[in-house]
Amino acid sequence: MIFDRKDKSNSILLDLYKRLLYPRLIEEKMLILLRQGRIGKWFSGIGQEAIAVGSTLAMHASEYILPMHRNLGVFTSRDIPLSKLMSQWQGKVNGFTKGRDRSFHFGTQDYKIIGMISHLGPQMALADGIALADLIENKEAATLVFTGEGATSEGDFHEAVNVAAVWNLPVIFLIENNGYGLSTPVNEQFKCEHLVDKAIGYGIEGIQIDGNNILEVYDTLVDLAVKIRKDPRPVLVECLTFRMRGHEEASGIKYVPEELINEWSKKDPVKNFEAYLIKQGVLDVEMIHQIKADFKKTIESEIESAFEQDEPIADANTELLDMYHPDAINPVRPSQPLVEMRYIDAITDGLRIGMQKYQNLVLMGQDIAEYGGAFKITEGFVNEFGKARVRNTPICESAIVGAGLGLSINGYKAIVEMQFADFVTCGFNQIINNLAKTHYRWGEKADVVIRMPTGAGTGAGPFHSQSNEAWFTKTPGLKIVYPAFPDDAKGLLLGAIDDPNPVIYFEHKYLYRSLSGFVPKGYYNQEIGKANILKTGTQFSIITYGLGVHWALSYLNDNPERSVTLIDLRSLQPWDKDAVAGAVQSTGRVLILHEDTLTCGFGAELAAWIAEHCFEFLDAPVMRCASLDTAIPMNKVLENDFLAKSRLADVAKRLLEY
CATH class of the missing domain: 3.40.50.970 (Thiamin diphosphate (ThDP)-binding fold, Pyr/PP domains)
Known part of the structure; x- marks a missing residue:
């Protein structure tokens, strides 16, 4: 491994070493905790630290990074306290997700990090949107997003890179090619000789680098970020590395040939850089021992403090409320003609x-x-x-x-x-x-x-x-x-x-x-979740939405003798339970009408809720009128028979005759 310090001072090289070493020592501690049964799962990035650390340090603190499983170095290089990270991993209340998600599946605006979801790939499109906002704002900013060699097989990779290319978005798409997607080797993942060759098909620049060389990663990413801030465009970077541990620790590495492990062990990013700095006179053995001792003391303290932190307290109301961002929107009534x-x-x-x-x-x-x-x-x-x-x-x-x-x-x-x-x-x-x-x-x-x-x-x-x-x-x-x-x-x-x-x-x-x-005319809004009671009657209620409203109105026009309450839900999530309950109470009979197919259509939820909460007011079973449980045919004769409208009069008749 050849290192080129260029014009970096000893202090910068020493800082890079510490940044590289810290996540390695955390990882080693996590493996001990795993064996002790104090943690349940761990995705190890041992051997890949140079990519996460070098690329993160190349970005401005104000620029977004979208990492993956094995990118602990992104979080530590952004100076997130280990106790906070540990709380996240252990599902503690003061973790980033309050115990609702695990691992690196979280985001934080404070540190401009947007974590992945388990499906892999989708974070690349988020990077496009983040970069697009910067582009529209005329900000000189770059966005860095990670993906693995396996996820390059997904459509999300193609779509995100293609959009970034077409729109000239300042995104660095960084592929960590670590040899395996769980147990599947790269020769079963793609046919091209190098993943970086994919850049040609999108008309963008592609660069392949040694992902275990901290200086090469750092210098390459610094150079690219500087360029695309000034001249917005995407770049594809393939970092060659190796996954020294299992996909996650329970998976093991029995499927990996021993010679590969031995080969890549010699390319360890921490040991090689450490040896280089000793040769450069930046480090000596005593300094290394002291740095490690200090880090281990900090790691021990931070981890133990996280274990002592509170577990979440389950509260159904809090959980339900937190599904949605508070909207604080007041309905604005129309004021113009x-x-x-x-x-x-x-x-x-x-x-x-x-x-x-x-x-x-x-x-x-x-x-x-x-x-x-x-x-x-x-x-x-x-x-x-x-x-x-x-x-x-x-x-x-x-x-x-x-x-x-x-x-x-x-x-x-x-x-x-x-x-x-x-x-x-x-x-x-x-x-x-x-x-x-x-x-x-x-x-x-x-x-x-x-x-x-x-x-x-x-x-x-x-x-x-x-x-x-x-x-x-x-x-x-x-x-x-x-x-x-x-x-x-x-x-x-x-x-x-x-x-x-x-x-x-x-x-x-x-x-x-x-x-x-x-x-x-002009601006007004309507509150989401409020139904519109179009007609009131005594015989039965029709609860519907969309085109079903007009089918119901047509039916009532053809049957003027019917006394019907007609509710247009307008919103299906949330939906107006008070309006529905009031209609049931006032008529005792309910017909739910919608254009969607019958089985598991939204009407099924309405019928179940009415049966559970308004049973005492019902004089007949809740009846649903919906479209056939088939795909929608093209021919108009077939389509008309498919649609619920063709059965509305019959269902209404059955409801009244019950």
């Missing part, structure tokens, strides 16, 4: 007002810029707000949702348009495991709205017509709205933009140009 507009135009109006109100709001989606989106909702926005804030994206839903979260972490707001709600499956992981859980895990907002053009009625078939709200209503941390009228479409959209929590905003495609109504 009404104007008639179509449902689609109300959405456009809400978006425009949101963009005017929040200069840090960024719109992202496929074809939304000059083209105006598949449905022309954002037509003209580029001229009004500029391409920095109205961004065409590659076809990569996962990366764009992740970038939205990154924008939020770095002080921005984001609206992501799914071209069709059906396509959200490609961004599912980011929504369910990143957006929804971020605040609960480490107290950070996820200020992202996802627009979902949804629903059937246009003969668009199985992949452009689904009502998939039930995929999300069961996920704590998300808010779900589904407006049925133009004024609600605008008010709920503005309410969603105001809210610092992730909001899934369903907008029905069939209503875009077929429905008009009177909408207040």
Whole structure:
């Protein structure tokens, strides 16, 4: 291993050594604690410290780093107290996640570190969003994100690197190529000779370095960071290293050939740098003993203090409240006159007002810029707000949702348009495991709205017509709205933009140009979680939302003799339990109507809640009217038979006859 000190002073070299040694000694202590049974799990980074330490020290303290399992050196090089880290690992109340998550699965704005989630890969898209915020702000800043050689096989890697390349984002994508993804060797992970060669396909710079050489890592990253701060663009860095321990300690390393272990043991980053500094006269044996003794004393003290800290106290109300960032939003009632507009135009109006109100709001989606989106909702926005804030994206839903979260972490707001709600499956992981859980895990907002053009009625078939709200209503941390009228479409959209929590905003495609109504001009918002009681009656109640509201109104128009309470939920998470309970009490009979399929549709949750909480008021079973448990057919005859509307009159008749 060849070290080149360049113009570094002895004091700088000594500091690098201490920074490199400290996480190694912590790791060795953790292995002892593991054998003693005092900790339950550990992902060892022994042998990879030079990457985490060297790259972290190359970044400014104000710049974000997104590390992974084996990057203890990132945290120690940012001077996070070991007692705080140990509290996190042990699930103590004063850890970063209050005992709700483990290991390095946390973030901290104080130290500008955003931890990973277990799925690997998604953190790369967050880095894109963080860097995008810096780019829009004209900040000279770089973002560093880690990934492993195994995660380069994931779509998240491709999407994030491609977006960064297309948008010239100042991101350093650092691959720790340590030889194995759990037990799978690199020759079973990828076919290319070197991972750095992937950079060519994205049209970006790629550099391969010795990840065990602290000076090479540090100097390379310093140079790259300086360059991309001035000339924003992404860079791919492959750091060659080796995982000397198991994936986690319980896995062992029996699958690793002994000759490989022996070969890489000779490349130990700590021992080699230590030997080099002795030759340079920076260190001697006595100094090394003293440094280690001091560190071990500190480590012992910090760890024991963490063991003495309090365990969390389980409190259901606290847990439930912490799923969401406090919104502190007061509903703003309309103050300007009404104007008639179509449902689609109300959405456009809400978006425009949101963009005017929040200069840090960024719109992202496929074809939304000059083209105006598949449905022309954002037509003209580029001229009004500029391409920095109205961004065409590659076809990569996962990366764009992740970038939205990154924008939020770095002080921005984001609206992501799914071209069709059906396509959200490609961004599912980011929504369910990143957006929804971020605040609960480490107290950070996820200020992202996802627009979902949804629903059937246009003969668009199985992949452009689904009502998939039930995929999300069961996920704590998300808010779900589904407006049925133009004024609600605008008010709920503005309410969603105001809210610092992730909001899934369903907008029905069939209503875009077929429905008009009177909408207040100017800014107002509607509180998420409040239903609208459209009619009151005595015979039974219809509880519905979205296009189901208009089916119900059509049914009542055709059956004027019916005395019905009609509730438009408008919001599905949270939903208005008081309004539903009041309707049950006043009529005693309930019909739940929705466009989604019957089995496990949101109506099932409503029916279960009514049966549990309002049973004494019921004069008949709760009945559901929903679409068939099939995919949505394209042919209009088949589609009409599929939709719940075709069975509404029959279900209502059965309910009244019970």
